[in-house]
Amino acid sequence: MKSILGIGNALTDILAILPDDTLLKEYHLPLGSMQHVDMETGDRIWSALKEIGVKYVPGGSAANTITCTSIFGMPSGYIGKIGDDELGQLFKSTMEQFGVRTTMLHSDKSSGRCMVFITGANAERTFADYMGAALEMGPDDLKPEYFKGYDYFHIEGYLVQNQDLIAKAVQMAKAAGCIISIDMASYNVVESNNAFLHNLIDKYVDIVFANESECRAFTKVQGTVEGMRELAKHCETAIVKVGKDGSWVKKGEEEYYIPAWPAEPVDGTGAGDTYAAGFLYAHSLGMPLKVCGEIGSIIAAKVVEVVGTKIDVPRWRDAKKEIKELIAANNG
Numbered sequence: 001m002k003s004i005l006g007i008g009n010a011l012t013d014i015l016a017i018l019p020d021d022t023l024l025k026e027y028h029l030p031l032g033s034m035q036h037v038d039m040e041t042g043d044r045i046w047s048a049l050k051e052i053g054v055k056y057v058p059g060g061s062a063a064n065t066i067t068c069t070s071i072f073g074m075p076s077g078y079i080g081k082i083g084d085d086e087l088g089q090l091f092k093s094t095m096e097q098f099g100v101r102t103t104m105l106h107s108d109k110s111s112g113r114c115m116v117f118i119t120g121a122n123a124e125r126t127f128a129d130y131m132g133a134a135l136e137m138g139p140d141d142l143k144p145e146y147f148k149g150y151d152y153f154h155i156e157g158y159l160v161q162n163q164d165l166i167a168k169a170v171q172m173a174k175a176a177g178c179i180i181s182i183d184m185a186s187y188n189v190v191e192s193n194n195a196f197l198h199n200l201i202d203k204y205v206d207i208v209f210a211n212e213s214e215c216r217a218f219t220k221v222q223g224t225v226e227g228m229r230e231l232a233k234h235c236e237t238a239i240v241k242v243g244k245d246g247s248w249v250k251k252g253e254e255e256y257y258i259p260a261w262p263a264e265p266v267d268g269t270g271a272g273d274t275y276a277a278g279f280l281y282a283h284s285l286g287m288p289l290k291v292c293g294e295i296g297s298i299i300a301a302k303v304v305e306v307v308g309t310k311i312d313v314p315r316w317r318d319a320k321k322e323i324k325e326l327i328a329a330n331n332g
């Protein structure tokens with residue numbers, strides 16, 4: 001089976017259910033917002049949350065995708081940077097429990113984390129992110145041997161803010177003969193790195209995952225299909241995701257609309273990361289373009305049915321069965 005290497009911000013979600021919004025007020029966090037905090041504030045918030053009781057879920061976009069490809073059975077590797085602390089160890093060991101081969105780089109800063117305050121009857125979420133060690137990953141950390149033997153290299157768009165790192169990584173991945181994919185991550189990432197992303201994708205990237213707003217930010221074209229057609233001029237395969245309305249995929253003259261797979265959604269977190277994993281897994285098996293999109297949709301439909309980014313065992317079982325049938329139909 002073909003193998004995949006991912007690179008991303010190694011972040012752990014720290015989730016706490018709070019009795020009221022006292023802590024939010026104390027740290028000046030508007031309800032429902034996402035704020036970046038410095039180390040000192042990050043440490044103080046974490047200590048306060050610990051007293052209440054927290055749940056740790058290692059994540060980050062590429063880490064989620066790579067965990068999922070590993071569960072599919074692809075040999076999967078991950079490069080990220082952590083601090084010399086418990087949270088970093090937890091990140092590494094959790095990835096490894098899912099079978100991922102980790103290359104964890106180390107920083108003097110503490111490990112990156114996304115602190116999630118869950119409050120109120122509607123379980124509203126407020127975020128305080130401390131990027132820490134993750135932001136310290138740089139081009140000098142990378143070695144060609146990290147890329148050897150991998151068939152695919154997957155990048156999370158959030159890393160594009162460190163342009164030198166990505167430039168070096170794609171050069172090494174190309175030299176190792178990898179097919180390169182990127183998930184554009186967020187429209188503000190695309191807007192603030194547009195020229196860099198254009199150059200990167202034109203020169204190096206084979207497969208691009210974008211949602212509608214990311215595609216619009218990249219192409220400046222309104223309209224999903226029109227945007228996808230413009231995006232596809234810059235890469236071999238373009239994917240534009242439209243949430244519950246499915247996705248569009250295009251490669252050369254081939255173009256398909258892929259409806260979303262039926263689901264009873266409870267939380268959309270991780271849909272995009274998981275879709276990418278399903279698509280790349282199918283791609284690695286040499287499946288036709290349409291089937292790659294369908295397999296992405298099947299597995300994404302499972303993650304929206306659970307809270308958080310980890311699909312439970314029964315849903316994995318269902319997904320694998322549905323995917324096996326689809327693959328068999330396309331091999332027959």
Ligand SMILES: Nc1ncnc2c1ncn2[C@@H]1O[C@H](COP(=O)(O)OP(=O)(O)OP(=O)(O)O)[C@@H](O)[C@H]1O
Binds near residue numbers: 259265268301
């Ligand atoms: N409610 C849903 N029901 C079924 N499938 C869904 C639902 N929401 C999303 N999906 C599937 O997940 C795919 C990716 O979701 P989405 O379009 O939200 O990507 P995204 O914006 O990159 O997500 P993320 O917020 O995770 O980055 C969709 O193309 C679709 O196949």
Ligand SMILES: [Mg+2]
Binds near residue numbers: 183185186211272273
């Ligand atoms: Mg996304």
